[in-house]
Amino acid sequence: MAGYSTYTDLELTALLKAKDRAAFEETFIRYEPLLLNFTYKKINNRDEAKDILQDIFVQLWNNLDGLNISSLSSYLYTAALNKIRDRYKHQVIHDEHIGKLQQLIDGAAAGADYLIREKDITLLIEKEIAALPEKMREVFLLRKNAFLSNKEIAEKLGIAEQTVETHMKRALKTLKNRLGPAVVLTFLFLN
Helix, strand or coil, X not given: CHHHHHCCHXXXXXXXXXXXXXXXXXXXXXXXXXXXXXXXXXXXXXXXXXXXXXXXXXXXXXXCCCCCCCCHXXXXXXXXXXXXXXXXXXXXXXXXXHHHHHHHHHHHCCHHHHHHHHHHHHHHHHHHHHCCCHHHHHHHHHHHHHCCCHHHHHXXXXXXXXXXXXXXXXXXXXXXXXXXXXXXXXXXXXX
């Protein structure tokens, strides 16, 4: 592997396309510190920056078959920027929903009674999610907790995107029927 350190990005890219593990390791060694510093400066959270880099390199390795890039560094920095943008987009949307729900909660609930009801509702929701069929539950939790797209979930689970979409629709329908739409929406946005 020592010889790979002298390879150009263009040579590494060609080796990556051929699924050369040592070329991938050299790419990681070469770019991980630079991308970590770049990402950390943008988001100011080292743990999240590391998570973003892990996602980038996992995505790179998983997509070697379709790898069509002209510049390895451009590809990696663009991937980092896209992940950072996605993070901010999810955070902004999440914060907006939390703010709106917090206004509703502040206006409607008070004291310990509210806390008890919230705990009871959370337990009820978790129980209903646990009662979903295994694959449906797995798809639902990947969407809710990991914010994965249908395509990402399909790749992770080895199923068709349409199957992911069907599982999500059925999970939401089942939960709405069992719990009511307001409870499901509150749960989706609070967690």
